[in-house]
Amino acid sequence: MNFALPALPYAYDALEPYVDATTMNIHHTKHHQTYVSNINKVLDGPHGSALKGLSLAAIQANIPSLPESIRTPVINSGGGHYNHAMFWTLMAKPGSANVTPMGSVKAKIDGDFGSFDQMKTQFNAAAAARFGSGWAWLSVGSDGKLFISSTANQENPLMKGVVAQSGTPILGLDVWEHAYYLKYQNRRPEYIAAFWNVVNWDQVAVNYDSATAGNTAVFDTPVA
Amino acid sequence: MRAHHDAHFASYVSKLNAALPALPAPPVRDDHALKRLLRRLPHVQPPALRAQIRNNGGGYLNHKHFFSCMTPGGAPLPPQSALAQRIHSQFGSFHTFETLFLDAARTLFGSGFVWLVRDAQQLRIVQYANQDNPALHGTVPVLACDCWEHAWYYQYGPNKAAYFAEWWKLIDWPAVCRYYEGKA
Numbered sequence: 299m300n301f302a303l304p305a306l307p308y309a310y311d312a313l314e315p316y317v318d319a320t321t322m323n324i325h326h327t328k329h330h331q332t333y334v335s336n337i338n339k340v341l342d343g344p345h346g347s348a349l350k351g352l353s354l355a356a357i358q359a360n361i362p363s364l365p366e367s368i369r370t371p372v373i374n375s376g377g378g379h380y381n382h383a384m385f386w387t388l389m390a391k392p393g394s395a396n397v398t399p400m401g402s403v404k405a406k407i408d409g410d411f412g413s414f415d416q417m418k419t420q421f422n423a424a425a426a427a428r429f430g431s432g433w434a435w436l437s438v439g440s441d442g443k444l445f446i447s448s449t450a451n452q453e454n455p456l457m458k459g460v461v462a463q464s465g466t467p468i469l470g471l472d473v474w475e476h477a478y479y480l481k482y483q484n485r486r487p488e489y490i491a492a493f494w495n496v497v498n499w500d501q502v503a504v505n506y507d508s509a510t511a512g513n514t515a516v517f518d519t520p521v522a
Numbered sequence: 523m524r525a526h527h528d529a530h531f532a533s534y535v536s537k538l539n540a541a542l543p544a545l546p547a548p549p550v551r552d553d554h555a556l557k558r559l560l561r562r563l564p565h566v567q568p569p570a571l572r573a574q575i576r577n578n579g580g581g582y583l584n585h586k587h588f589f590s591c592m593t594p595g596g597a598p599l600p601p602q603s604a605l606a607q608r609i610h611s612q613f614g615s616f617h618t619f620e621t622l623f624l625d626a627a628r629t630l631f632g633s634g635f636v637w638l639v640r641d642a643q644q645l646r647i648v649q650y651a652n653q654d655n656p657a658l659h660g661t662v663p664v665l666a667c668d669c670w671e672h673a674w675y676y677q678y679g680p681n682k683a684a685y686f687a688e689w690w691k692l693i694d695w696p697a698v699c700r701y702y703e704g705k706a
Contacts (some may be wrong), residue, residue: 324679324680328679328680329680332680374631429573429577430633430634430652430670431632431633431671451631452632474632474671475633475670475675476671476675479671479672479676480675483525483529483672483676484529484530484533484672
């Protein structure tokens with residue numbers, strides 16, 4: 299079974315004025331679609347059987363055990379599909395979801411960072427400092443503590459053996475230029491600051507609960 | 523072009539200027555000194571400064587080279603030039619070279635530049651990530667293609683193949699020849 303592009307949970311203009319409709323449209327229908335098409339090409343290709351039966355999340359965690367010739371395409375396109383499929387669910391139309399942490403994820407953030415503001419300061423710094431293309435993440439580590447990291451290109455913290463610090467991401471921000479260029483040009487810090495207006499903390503809370511139970515972030519990965 | 527030059531390029535220049543005073547003497551005052559610095563980057567002190575020099579020194583040199591390889595309407599490659607002859611002997615034909623170069627540009631993943639470099643006596647088409655400059659690798663830059671999304675996103679959206687094809691027509695080949703011959 300091949301992967302299909304998941305539908306966006308909201309209209310393309312739902313995140314205005316923080317993320318513009320044109321960017322959301324191109325980001326979803328072109329960039330994310332390309333990652334889906336390309337991971338499917340790997341599935342259909344010579345070593346595709348190595349991925350057979352693996353969920354998208356399991357693929358992220360098993361990169362080093364894959365045949366060497368498909369590792370880079372899987373990191374790039376399998377990572378790209380995972381990251382974007384998760385990303386859309388982390389955002390919501392302002393007013394339609396909790397825009398600040400609550401419940402157990404709030405308590406965890408306060409415990410591990412001191413406060414939501416302190417967590418945001420660290421996250422913003424990681425997102426701004428990632429040179430070139432990549433993502434910033436809030437993840438649950440193997441020690442059960444939350445940590446912030448950034449990854450290059452389409453890597454993510456699930457990729458043990460690939461990234462410096464592995465863990466289970468519960469919140470992420472795309473800092474590839476295509477994610478913000480049309481509206482923000484090179485003003486990445488402005489885009490990062492705007493992101494907090496659209497974060498769907500109800501979903502992040504679900505991801506946190508799932509991660510502490512030993513699973514990964516919760517989102518659909520439809521098949522074709 | 524305006525955002526690329528006035529915002530991105532300018533930002534690399536100012537960040538590089540902010541980082542250089544923290545280096546021990548002698549001061550880096552020109553592009554040659556900067557390239558020598560990049561060549562010995564693993565030995566630059568303090569270590570905390572290396573990423574800043576690599577990224578902003580590279581960003582400055584790369585954009586300077588990139589902009590200097592273009593001219594309105596482009597300018598053709600003189601057939602008798604040393605570069606034309608080298609391309610023919612190494613790649614078989616200009617068309618083959620063009621195909622290989624544009625394939626490298628299209629397939630570069632993430633941010634980076636595609637370069638034609640001189641490496642000893644050979645021409646090589648290379649992809650360097652982010653703002654890594656050929657000086658880091660001891661290769662001589664000949665032609666630079668900025669493949670970062672900011673170089674084309676505004677006009678071409680996700681259609682980078684169209685950008686690369688149009689960019690190819692803007693190349694100032696006599697300028698590229700001067701880089702190949704070590705005259706620039």
